[in-house]
Amino acid sequence: MDAAAITRALTRMAHEIDERNPDDAGIAFIGIRTHGVPLAQRLASILKHNFPTGELDITMHRDDIALRGAPVVGPSHVPFDVTGKTIVLVDDVLFTGRSIRAALDEITDFGRPKQIQLAVLIDRGHRELPIRPDYVGKNVPTALAERVTVRLTEVDGKDEVMIER
Amino acid sequence: MKIKNGHVIDPANGIDEIRDICIAAGKIAAASDDNEVIDATGKLVVPGLIDMHVHLREPGRSDKETVETGTLCAARGGFTSVVCMPNTSPVADNTGTIAFIKQRTAHVNVFPTGAITKELKGEELAPIGSLKKAGIVAITDDGHCVQNNDLMRRAVEYAKMFDLPVLDHCQDYNLVADGVVHEGYWSNALGLRGWPATGEDVIVARNILLAELTDWCIHCQHITSARSVQLIREAKQRDVKISAEACPHHFTLTDECVKTYDTNFKMNPPLRTERDRQALLEGLADGTIEIIGSDHAPHCNYEKEVEFDVAPFGITGLETELALSLELVRKKLLTMPALIEKFTTKPATLLRLKKGTLSVGADADVTIIDPDFEWTYDVTQSASKSRNSPFHGWPLRGKALRTIIGGVTKFQ
Amino acid sequence: MKPTWQHKHLLGIQELSADEIVFLLDAAKAFKEVGERSVKKVPSLRGKTIINLFIEPSTRTRTSFELAAKRLSADVINITATSSSLVKGETLKDTALNLQALNADMIVIRHSAAGAPHFLAKFLKASVINAGDGAHEHPTQALLDAFTIREKRGRIQGLNVTILGDILYSRVARSNIWLLTKLGAHVTLAGPSTLVPRVFEEFGCRVTHDIEEAIRDADVINLLRIQHERQRKTMFPSIGEYTAMYGLNKDRFTRTKPDVLIMHPGPINRGVEIDSDIADSVRSVILEQVTNGLAVRMAVLFLCAGGKHED
Numbered sequence: 001m002d003a004a005a006i007t008r009a010l011t012r013m014a015h016e017i018d019e020r021n022p023d024d025a026g027i028a029f030i031g032i033r034t035h036g037v038p039l040a041q042r043l044a045s046i047l048k049h050n051f052p053t054g055e056l057d058i059t060m061h062r063d064d065i066a067l068r069g070a071p072v073v074g075p076s077h078v079p080f081d082v083t084g085k086t087i088v089l090v091d092d093v094l095f096t097g098r099s100i101r102a103a104l105d106e107i108t109d110f111g112r113p114k115q116i117q118l119a120v121l122i123d124r125g126h127r128e129l130p131i132r133p134d135y136v137g138k139n140v141p142t143a144l145a146e147r148v149t150v151r152l153t154e155v156d157g158k159d160e161v162m163i164e165r
Numbered sequence: 166m167k168i169k170n171g172h173v174i175d176p177a178n179g180i181d182e183i184r185d186i187c188i189a190a191g192k193i194a195a196a197s198d199d200n201e202v203i204d205a206t207g208k209l210v211v212p213g214l215i216d217m218h219v220h221l222r223e224p225g226r227s228d229k230e231t232v233e234t235g236t237l238c239a240a241r242g243g244f245t246s247v248v249c250m251p252n253t254s255p256v257a258d259n260t261g262t263i264a265f266i267k268q269r270t271a272h273v274n275v276f277p278t279g280a281i282t283k284e285l286k287g288e289e290l291a292p293i294g295s296l297k298k299a300g301i302v303a304i305t306d307d308g309h310c311v312q313n314n315d316l317m318r319r320a321v322e323y324a325k326m327f328d329l330p331v332l333d334h335c336q337d338y339n340l341v342a343d344g345v346v347h348e349g350y351w352s353n354a355l356g357l358r359g360w361p362a363t364g365e366d367v368i369v370a371r372n373i374l375l376a377e378l379t380d381w382c383i384h385c386q387h388i389t390s391a392r393s394v395q396l397i398r399e400a401k402q403r404d405v406k407i408s409a410e411a412c413p414h415h416f417t418l419t420d421e422c423v424k425t426y427d428t429n430f431k432m433n434p435p436l437r438t439e440r441d442r443q444a445l446l447e448g449l450a451d452g453t454i455e456i457i458g459s460d461h462a463p464h465c466n467y468e469k470e471v472e473f474d475v476a477p478f479g480i481t482g483l484e485t486e487l488a489l490s491l492e493l494v495r496k497k498l499l500t501m502p503a504l505i506e507k508f509t510t511k512p513a514t515l516l517r518l519k520k521g522t523l524s525v526g527a528d529a530d531v532t533i534i535d536p537d538f539e540w541t542y543d544v545t546q547s548a549s550k551s552r553n554s555p556f557h558g559w560p561l562r563g564k565a566l567r568t569i570i571g572g573v574t575k576f577q
Numbered sequence: 578m579k580p581t582w583q584h585k586h587l588l589g590i591q592e593l594s595a596d597e598i599v600f601l602l603d604a605a606k607a608f609k610e611v612g613e614r615s616v617k618k619v620p621s622l623r624g625k626t627i628i629n630l631f632i633e634p635s636t637r638t639r640t641s642f643e644l645a646a647k648r649l650s651a652d653v654i655n656i657t658a659t660s661s662s663l664v665k666g667e668t669l670k671d672t673a674l675n676l677q678a679l680n681a682d683m684i685v686i687r688h689s690a691a692g693a694p695h696f697l698a699k700f701l702k703a704s705v706i707n708a709g710d711g712a713h714e715h716p717t718q719a720l721l722d723a724f725t726i727r728e729k730r731g732r733i734q735g736l737n738v739t740i741l742g743d744i745l746y747s748r749v750a751r752s753n754i755w756l757l758t759k760l761g762a763h764v765t766l767a768g769p770s771t772l773v774p775r776v777f778e779e780f781g782c783r784v785t786h787d788i789e790e791a792i793r794d795a796d797v798i799n800l801l802r803i804q805h806e807r808q809r810k811t812m813f814p815s816i817g818e819y820t821a822m823y824g825l826n827k828d829r830f831t832r833t834k835p836d837v838l839i840m841h842p843g844p845i846n847r848g849v850e851i852d853s854d855i856a857d858s859v860r861s862v863i864l865e866q867v868t869n870g871l872a873v874r875m876a877v878l879f880l881c882a883g884g885k886h887e888d
Contacts, residue, residue: 060608061620061621073879074607353779356714357691426692474691
């Protein structure tokens, strides 16, 4: 995907979020670090309602510490009460689903949302857990050995999605 | 037997050449009394080596070592005579203990020392005269040190009567306190309590002055400090009856070794700095330190495998002593005869032993050495009951190939 | 190479590189944030067994490690000297092997013998975390001190840090010396000559026995307790003399920099090394050190649990 395609996808997703959740007052976006964060902020700004946004670092909730070793862990920043809200959880690539599971655990530590919906820019398949997205930018079937890399201007200086073999 | 064609080094007789040595009826003789011939081509043939500082641990701690296992180590190390220390349990401050030691099975000649003070407490003299009759060759409180200078003076005067040299483990208890390693950069970095070199120097100085006062021999055991070497050198120049010994671990290792908290580097006196080590090498080279001894100090595994602070002091050493000492010749600090002297004539003279020479009529105690033999020290194969050596796995050069005592091969 | 953490044990600051220290301090920020949530728990070490083996008594360090482990969802057991079989003559090695037989994942040890954690690390499969070994090191204390300084000042490099008190017998001093010099601070050690010998200059520190000189240009003053249990009476005449000559009293405080940070590993002896009012003043970060200690210890447990096997 190039920059224009990303923008189109995000715009469509934002409108889908708006349609699905007529009760505007109760929406909040939480992006999963790293690339989920700017995506969450973009979705929120497209909708122009000043919906609150937060950042989640899921390193402490991962289930693979012993396997990976040496994790880089940062603080989460959720500057609003999640209880009673419809949280739109945002990530760049949905793959095995384990990151989303960790994020769900962490959000419930902050409070009790009314609903959690999942928005991802790319769904590349190969789920290992029963997790499904509510809003998808693009479905991209991939082989396990391939790598899907999302680059965003806020983090990497440009917008693009690449598949590398 | 006849030992053919070896490079014979006999400092007592000034011999340093290829020649044959003949043994008959357990003595060195002009001709051999049987047909046994040992080819010593390319090897050194020297008077049986003497180690005047070993702990055989009997009576009392035969779990660590026995006279039998300790002397087997000695034989493997090329030593035909050992002088054992009195800090046994009970202490060798009574004739019964001396008799006990003398009748234990031994692979080499064992010469016991007696205590200076009862129970090594440094308070009352031990029955030195009776101990002499029982067969001691010197008195020492090794492991401990008489702190009361007047008592030490009287002990030396008394020992003089019996022609007994006094050996001293030089340690001022107050300066040393509960130090476990040398006081310096490393004790500071590791947070371990330090044993300042001055704790040794102060007693060496005391001994020099008392030797002068009493005109008798005091031998400073296991010297480790540069200042001690200097004091002894200066005193010997004035012909004071002071002598010194050094241990291979002190002239091979330094206090930096302790940085892993491995208790196989914990001994008393401790490993010191490179500067001290160089001073020891200089002292060995110029004759200030005339004797080398191992201070072979076995301890059980479970005693050493503890926190550094509480581990007992000491390492074994009889089997690695020769190879480490041969380094001094390889580094051109000593000639081979000068090194051999430190294991033969010097200790024999000090202790009035009729050993350490290959003169005709002397006891046939002979060590055959291959100075270039390359081997790796495997402590798990040691003859000792204990395994506390820092040299496990070290590649070494030089080994005794055959140890002969009274004409009988005890090790090969 | 990206700075990362590969250690299974935390035995001392001496073995760490500046990059590793910074990596850990950055991670600690995240764990500090966990302590500010209403659910102060993360599942990272769920199911792990952590044993606090405190042969030398300590309530505050032990509590801090216990809480850190619990906030990471680990199971914690506290073993103190009096309650342990060491009293019955069991060796430290046997005690540790028995704990290993319970499949402990991490052992946090405080012991009066320097090198005790290194000793355990040689034969245990578990991670060994040094909570203070004799006079040698107290790595988590130095880390939390550094975290506090960085939080307040943004950096360690180039700061003038004075450590005041009984340096010779202090593991807190040694760990701080290693850490601060690695990160580029200018370290001054101050106290009586018997407790602050010149040999410390070999560690890259300035040594002074003049308190005025020591505090005048300090950005940070770290006060150490006078240790009764390890100090012998031969080292210093009396507490009264120490307080008069080296205590941070109100008068001396007026000659420190206006933005100086006052730190202390605790517990404080009010009126001895520090005047009571100063301990409570706005310049004192002593209580924040406690909060930061929890975050730092969580980071240590978290990172070491993921660490690789080391030789």
